Amino acid sequence: MTAYLKIDHLDKSFGEGAQATDVLRDISLGIEKGEYVSIIGHSGCGKSTLLNVVAGLTPATRGGVILDNREVNDPGPDRAVVFQNHSLLPWLTVYENVRLAVDKVFAGVKSRAERHAWTMHNLDLVQMGHAKDKRPAEISGGMKQRVGIARALAMEPKVLLLDEPFGALDALTRAHLQDSVMVLHQKLANTVLMITHDVDEAVLLSDRIVMMTNGPAARIGEVLDIPLPRPRKRLELAANQTYLKCRQRVLEFLYERHRYIEAA
């Protein structure tokens, strides 16, 4: 039995010949269905590149990605991405942004009315149904990211790829959105691969944390299981021994063993 999403001996280098820079070296990782896995590492370690390879937006140099027994070569809606800067199309309303994805993915499968209902259902899931006729420029950063999540969920992806989804948000909005994502994950049991550089976020949300060494040629340094029961409550965890231990492990990895070396 192989994993649902399998990253198999993946190498990625940019450039060719003598000028090639190795970004990722020999990354192997298996993710089970319904699992929430975070990838954490210092900036520049290639974690975003890894996500782009899984998304199919960047080709792998060697090795590959297998999702549900099929090799991944190009981007597709079965691996919906929530981009760091929301990437909503500014000329479309909130509804139209989600509807564009729904229309494309469910063309010929769902009727017009069903696609409308499915769009609204996903907007309601992230509590954005009320703003469906607003344009992205008219809503806050947190709301934009909610719509980005709704758009990704609406594609009914096999795996949801989150690229530092909360990175551009203020602390309060971020906490609020993290709670929403936890609730959604609980409810829909999506398989999630999340990139982050926030230790608390990783421990709070994940079933497993994959820690990456510094680049160039970043590898997986350590994989940590988070044995905390779900549903998790932010406030209760603040004093939870397991939580604190996990947090400690990740911090030690990032700040002692693989300290970030400032480039120039």
Add this chain to the structure above:
Amino acid sequence: MNMPLIKSENIRVSPIATARVLPIGRPKPPPLTDRLSVIGSSIAARIIPPAVVLAVGLVIWELLCRKSGATLPPPSVVLRDSWELIVDPFFDRGGIDKGLFWHLSASLQRVAVGYALASMTGIALGTLVGQSVWAMRGLDPIFQILRTVPPLAWLPLSLAAFRDGQPSAIFVIFITAIWPIIINTAVGIRNIPQDYRNVGAVLRLNHLEFFWKIMIPAAAPYIFTGLRIGIGLSWLAIVAAEMLIGGVGIGFFIWDAWNSSHISEIILALIYVGLIGFLLDRIVAAIAGFVTRGTAAN
């Protein structure tokens, strides 16, 4: 990082704090008379300064040209001489002896055809150049050279090719307007953020869907900049081209007035040309504002 944790502990131990909700009244809309006076003063602020400048200019012009021996007529004479043309722009006595409306509409029709062709071709070529590196390498240097050729220099060549005034004038408009449209479209397409391309890739939009749903809206602000420059240049070129090809048209009207020494008619025609050029620019700007709403503010 630790401070908030300690604080939240304290809050949980302490008895539940009570908070009073302060009522916030709905802000009253200002009375109608106030709003009207605001609108009125903003209109006045726009109208009064140019009106004053215009009045002062007319007075100076009148004083300068009133003296005997002045080569140009003062505004009062212009008004008297061209009164017939002003009050009746619709007369048609056959040939080129028509009211200004007919001349202007003939010019506008040429511009409309040439500009429409330039817009379609320009956006298509601009998309090609913006999208394909090889098309850019091949075409861009040629475009950069051709665009510096003055519009009127194309006229003899197009007369030789078409052997008729009408298509030649349209071709001059076309070749004048197309360069800024091509170049701006190409820049707009090249500047589409990678994020939008990624969205298109994840959704597996095909080429046609990507073109209509992402490329054109994303590049729209640039495309409209090109279209706006293009309409201005077309209007500049048509007057000169018509002077040479003859027939009905505002350009030839001006040339004809010069040949008959009707200086007042030239001045009247120039005012119309200016006003229409301004209107054309505003129309394209208004369409741009409507189409690109939301795109500029990200």
